[in-house]
Amino acid sequence: xxxxxxxxxxxxxxxxxxxxxxxxxxxxxxxxxxxxxxxxxxxxxxxxxxxxxxxxxxxxxxxxxxxxxxxxxxxxxxxxxxxxxxxxxxxxxxxxxxxxxxxxxxxxxxxxxxxxxxxxxxxxxxxxxxxxxxxxxxxxxxxxxxxxxxxxxxxxxxxxxxxxxxxxxxxxxxxxxxxxxxxxxxxxxxxxxxxxxxxxxxxxxxxxxxxxxxxxxxxxxxxxxxxxxxxxxxxxxxxxxxxxxxxxxxxxxxxxxxxxxxxxxxxxxxxxx
Ligand SMILES: Nc1ncnc2c1ncn2[C@@H]1O[C@H](COP(=O)(O)OP(=O)(O)OP(=O)(O)O)[C@@H](O)[C@H]1O
Ligand SMILES: [Mg+2]
Numbered sequence: 001x002x003x004x005x006x007x008x009x010x011x012x013x014x015x016x017x018x019x020x021x022x023x024x025x026x027x028x029x030x031x032x033x034x035x036x037x038x039x040x041x042x043x044x045x046x047x048x049x050x051x052x053x054x055x056x057x058x059x060x061x062x063x064x065x066x067x068x069x070x071x072x073x074x075x076x077x078x079x080x081x082x083x084x085x086x087x088x089x090x091x092x093x094x095x096x097x098x099x100x101x102x103x104x105x106x107x108x109x110x111x112x113x114x115x116x117x118x119x120x121x122x123x124x125x126x127x128x129x130x131x132x133x134x135x136x137x138x139x140x141x142x143x144x145x146x147x148x149x150x151x152x153x154x155x156x157x158x159x160x161x162x163x164x165x166x167x168x169x170x171x172x173x174x175x176x177x178x179x180x181x182x183x184x185x186x187x188x189x190x191x192x193x194x195x196x197x198x199x200x201x202x203x204x205x206x207x208x209x210x211x212x213x214x215x216x217x218x219x220x221x222x223x224x225x226x227x228x229x230x231x232x233x234x235x236x237x238x239x240x241x242x243x244x245x246x247x248x249x250x251x252x253x254x255x256x257x258x259x260x261x262x263x264x265x266x267x268x269x270x271x272x273x
Contacts, residue, residue, distance in 0.1 A: 013040035019073035032224040033059040050210040051220030057203040088166040130158040150181040
């Protein structure tokens with residue numbers, strides 16, 4: 001008899017969150033950051049976690065990154081429980097100072113590759129490729145303090161993609177940029193995704209950014225974060241921002257997020273768009 005060495009699960013999501021409740025220890029008891037959050041991210045998704053400040057978006061991202069463990073529920077990547085950080089999940093943070101200030105652009109992008117035991121020549125070739133992809137080939141030997149915020153964000157994205165993670169975790173990576181630069185970053189991220197089709201879990205509290213960046217959006221209630229709704233947003237992008245359908249959907253999302261009422265007893269709703 002021919003026995004397969006492993007079980008093939010067709011059409012399984014890349015990332016599966018099931019009933020994820022996360023708590024932090026606090027002076028008096030615990031702070032509950034998220035409550036019973038479930039979602040699936042499929043390969044190639046630009047999946048957005050959207051919700052107001054304090055609803056547990058960063059907490060969820062850190063749990064997917066393997067930096068904190070849920071109090072209840074499970075997180076699985078490719079069918080395996082997430083038990084700690086791994087090179088298959090790379091986080092891009094909001095802060096610009098995530099780059100090492102004493103390293104050049106080239107050295108910053110090469111560093112995690114070398115730390116992963118990649119031969120220097122290969123790491124350099126890989127770094128140059130990705131630095132080129134984000135349009136910074138002229139700044140290979142520049143130090144972070146000489147770069148603009150948008151350029152630093154590009155370096156962080158190049159460094160993350162050079163690692164070829166299974167999933168790119170982005171925590172409000174453009175929040176500190178001015179509106180025009182943020183818009184340009186959205187365009188560039190979209191172009192990169194069209195080319196590479198990486199999988200992305202993107203956190204934001206901006207409804208417009210969620211609609212522009214994501215193909216699927218999970219709406220989280222205010223603290224502690226619970227799933228309010230999930231919607232498809234692949235039809236929206238920079239081209240449609242400001243259009244009537246875009247504005248109408250943004251308005252509906254706003255009402256769902258801030259409409260009030262107790263979501264505790266309310267099942268998650270699917271938003272038709
Ligand atoms: N290290 C920590 N210790 C205790 N409580 C924490 C810790 N980190 C976050 N929290 C609490 O958990 C909740 C969720 O925080 P989190 O940072 O995940 O929110 P967020 O949705 O990312 O907010 P923002 O949009 O402001 O970044 C908040 O109530 C916060 O005060
Ligand atoms: Mg946050």
